[in-house]
Amino acid sequence: MNPADCPPKFTKLIAVLAVQDHKKSSEFYIDKLGFTADHVSDEWIMLQRDGARIHLGNCPDEKPASETGLHNWFATILVDNIYALEKEFSDKGVTFMRDLKDNGDDWIDFVVQTPDGHRLVFGHLKK
Numbered sequence: 001m002n003p004a005d006c007p008p009k010f011t012k013l014i015a016v017l018a019v020q021d022h023k024k025s026s027e028f029y030i031d032k033l034g035f036t037a038d039h040v041s042d043e044w045i046m047l048q049r050d051g052a053r054i055h056l057g058n059c060p061d062e063k064p065a066s067e068t069g070l071h072n073w074f075a076t077i078l079v080d081n082i083y084a085l086e087k088e089f090s091d092k093g094v095t096f097m098r099d100l101k102d103n104g105d106d107w108i109d110f111v112v113q114t115p116d117g118h119r120l121v122f123g124h125l126k127k
């Protein structure tokens with residue numbers, strides 16, 4: 001079979017965020033959310049935790065995410081144990097915009113807001 005005939009499959013999402021001070025912003029992702037930095041430069045810090053990647057671009061002259069209203073919702077990260085993650089974040093002093101919530105038959109989530117004002121959802125599919 002010709003590889004071009006196979007349907008394409010998305011394999012990973014990498015979120016790219018403009019932040020005012022990428023070095024200061026990365027401290028939240030590292031200290032509070034458990035990411036590690038695998039690339040640091042004057043322009044970028046690239047963070048990873050398991051299969052989730054977030055790239056922080058240093059953009060001191062751009063409008064902060066906190067001023068963009070609902071446009072500051074940028075990603076949902078699916079996790080396999082939402083209860084353990086919520087406890088981990090609580091123990092590290094992460095502030096929740098919305099506490100852990102069961103949204104019906106198949107979805108549980110919570111929302112955190114970064115110091116820059118980006119909102120990040122952590123979710124778990126029950127099935």
